[in-house]
Amino acid sequence: MLGKSFKIVEPRRxxxxxxxxxxxxxxxxxxxxxxxxxxxxxxxxxxxRDKKTLGFKYPMNLLHEAAGSIVVDQTxxxxxxxxxxxVPNMIPPTKHECENCVCQQADLGENYCPHALFxxxxxxxxxxxxxxxxxxxxxxxxAKVAPQLATFTELVSVAISAYRRLNLQGDETVGVWGxxxxxxxxSATLRSLxxxxxxxxxxxxxHRLGRFLADRCYLAGDPEISEENILVAYxxxxxxxxxxxxxxxxxxxxxxGRIVLAGVAEEPIGINTRKILEKGLSLxxxxxxxxxxxxxxxxxxVNEGFxxxxxxxxxxxTIINDITDFYRxxxxxxxxxxxxxxxxxxxx
Amino acid sequence: MNIAVILAGGSGSRMGIVxxxxxxxxxxxxxxxxxxxxVFDNHPEIDTIAVVCLSEWMDDLxxxxxxxxxxxxxxxxxxxxxxxxxxxxxxxxxxxxxxxDDIIVVHDSVRPLVTHKIISxxxxxxxxxxxxxxxxxxxxxxxRSVDGVxxxxxxxxxxxxxxxxPQSFRLSLLRxxxxxxxxxxxxxxxxxxxxVLELEEEVHLVQGEKLNFKITSFDDLxxxxxxxxxxxxxxx
Numbered sequence: 011m012l013g014k015s016f017k018i019v020e021p022r023r024x025x026x027x028x029x030x031x032x033x034x035x036x037x038x039x040x041x042x043x044x045x046x047x048x049x050x051x052x053x054x055x056x057x058x059r060d061k062k063t064l065g066f067k068y069p070m071n072l073l074h075e076a077a078g079s080i081v082v083d084q085t086x087x088x089x090x091x092x093x094x095x096x097v098p099n100m101i102p103p104t105k106h107e108c109e110n111c112v113c114q115q116a117d118l119g120e121n122y123c124p125h126a127l128f129x130x131x132x133x134x135x136x137x138x139x140x141x142x143x144x145x146x147x148x149x150x151x152x153a154k155v156a157p158q159l160a161t162f163t164e165l166v167s168v169a170i171s172a173y174r175r176l177n178l179q180g181d182e183t184v185g186v187w188g189x190x191x192x193x194x195x196x197s198a199t200l201r202s203l204x205x206x207x208x209x210x211x212x213x214x215x216x217h218r219l220g221r222f223l224a225d226r227c228y229l230a231g232d233p234e235i236s237e238e239n240i241l242v243a244y245x246x247x248x249x250x251x252x253x254x255x256x257x258x259x260x261x262x263x264x265x266x267g268r269i270v271l272a273g274v275a276e277e278p279i280g281i282n283t284r285k286i287l288e289k290g291l292s293l294x295x296x297x298x299x300x301x302x303x304x305x306x307x308x309x310x311x312v313n314e315g316f317x318x319x320x321x322x323x324x325x326x327x328t329i330i331n332d333i334t335d336f337y338r339x340x341x342x343x344x345x346x347x348x349x350x351x352x353x354x355x356x357x358x
Numbered sequence: 359m360n361i362a363v364i365l366a367g368g369s370g371s372r373m374g375i376v377x378x379x380x381x382x383x384x385x386x387x388x389x390x391x392x393x394x395x396x397v398f399d400n401h402p403e404i405d406t407i408a409v410v411c412l413s414e415w416m417d418d419l420x421x422x423x424x425x426x427x428x429x430x431x432x433x434x435x436x437x438x439x440x441x442x443x444x445x446x447x448x449x450x451x452x453x454x455x456x457x458x459d460d461i462i463v464v465h466d467s468v469r470p471l472v473t474h475k476i477i478s479x480x481x482x483x484x485x486x487x488x489x490x491x492x493x494x495x496x497x498x499x500x501x502r503s504v505d506g507v508x509x510x511x512x513x514x515x516x517x518x519x520x521x522x523x524p525q526s527f528r529l530s531l532l533r534x535x536x537x538x539x540x541x542x543x544x545x546x547x548x549x550x551x552x553x554v555l556e557l558e559e560e561v562h563l564v565q566g567e568k569l570n571f572k573i574t575s576f577d578d579l580x581x582x583x584x585x586x587x588x589x590x591x592x593x594x
Contacts, residue, residue, distance in 0.1 A: 011397065012393055012397065012471060013473075028569070028585045028586055030388075039400065041474070079402075081400045081402065082400050084427075090402055091402055139474070358475065
């Protein structure tokens with residue numbers, strides 16, 4: 011089946027392609043209806059990676075946060091019209107046992123598999139009219155959840171993945187550094203998954219912090235943070251301010267504390283290793299999420315309070331009628347300083 | 359119900375190929391007509407499909423429908439001598455089983471790049487207005503010549519559109535238009551909307567797309583192949 015597709019071919023340049031979709035026996039055809047632009051998509055859009063990396067990536071369909079509806083499913087797992095989210099992290103089938111397989115380890119999982127394919131990174135993403143996709147990586151959106159909202163499932167699943175990276179006891183005070191979308195979603199997710207523990211958020215924008223679901227919010231640099239006895243901290247800052255945030259966490263976290271790094275820094279950064287040693291801290295890296303995290307994320311969305319919280323992140327709905335609208339959406343997201351995202355509604 | 363009528367009764371004489379009609383030409387492992395039928399077969403609002411086909415190609419078509427698992431085709435209708443007669447044959451067949459207010463979406467089998475969006479717009483507008491034509495605004499200035507040697511006039515470009523398919527109608531209206539044309543011995547129309555206009559009924563416009571072009575020449579075939587080939591670029 012023929013369908014339209016927008017691929018990035020060089021920095022700030024999309025081209026229209028016509029894809030011929032050929033379904034494998036385990037795949038269904040999904041019409042992409044809603045999607046959101048992630049920071050990683052913006053990096054590819056701007057060409058903010060080294061030239062060789064980009065040479066291997068372009069041309070590529072961007073977007074990995076998406077919801078759609080089933081058009082054809084010969085596996086009979088879904089009905090035509092079923093609304094689904096697409097899990098962007100896939101493990102390709104292999105005949106061989108994976109060496110040092112991490113997929114079955116609860117704290118790691120398939121999102122750390124070196125053979126994993128990730129849509130819009132080393133595999134084509136969802137900026138297209140239709141995608142043929144393995145049914146095992148499609149999850150039905152509960153009837154009560156609007157598909158626009160379901161585009162946030164990927165980010166919620168990343169928050170769940172960050173949460174499961176550590177085995178929390180249940181009542182620890184947890185600090186979240188970062189007043190962006192991931193910080194907001196992580197604090198809302200922790201509110202549901204870690205209800206007995208105190209949740210502290212540290213950021214730089216007082217107005218934004220006022221909207222967070224947290225027990226207490228602080229502006230970065232506030233000396234009172236050290237009085238909170240934070241045992242676990244999540245860094246959700248990334249970019250050029252990640253070093254500043256991580257060093258503040260190192261300063262403020264309790265002795266023996268655990269730090270989960272969730273933000274992506276573009277360049278190698280300097281952090282205070284002397285203090286990490288002195289305080290006996292542990293650092294954990296997290297990236298992406300697994301199919302199981304997606305399932306848990308969709309279950310969270312069934313909760314109306316959680317839905318209401320995440321709904322605040324929808325800034326507007328932008329209709330994508332053609333490739334020029336797609337350009338405009340990327341340019342708009344580059345200039346977006348609000349707490350939230352524009353949801354793209356595909357009508358191509 | 360929404361029923362697609364796919365016109366595949368042409369012989370492809372304009373392309374020079376003698377062994378098969380152009381709608382059966384293979385493009386990257388799949389005949390053009392199958393590329394087109396897949397779009398309709400997978401459209402959630404299309405309930406059934408009728409294909410109007412040359413009688414000597416019926417079996418070939420049946421084999422292709424089976425091989426490519428096209429499931430919604432309910433009627434294979436024998437084509438007529440002209441496009442108008444082919445559509446009329448389909449209208450007669452459908453009238454035996456379908457309701458008067460069912461929507462008939464008539465489409466050329468050699469426009470494989472029709473989109474779900476265009477089909478949905480056709481169905482919605484046909485339900486509202488009864489008759490719709492898919493068009494794109496003319497980007498070129500169009501000149502009118504009667505003798506093929508000199509210009510008679512240059513019509514205002516902003517009033518000109520290029521007609522595509524689908525053209526969609528309420529079944530009763532389309533049947534009335536064809537029966538009037540037949541009664542008046544007007545048998546060579548290349549466009550069903552013209553026949554509806556003869557009834558002094560309005561035909562509304564639905565926005566088409568340049569890519570929804572018709573494969574009528576080798577140039578068009580080359581263009582289609584190039585467009586699809588681009589999409590086959592694999593990531594490393």
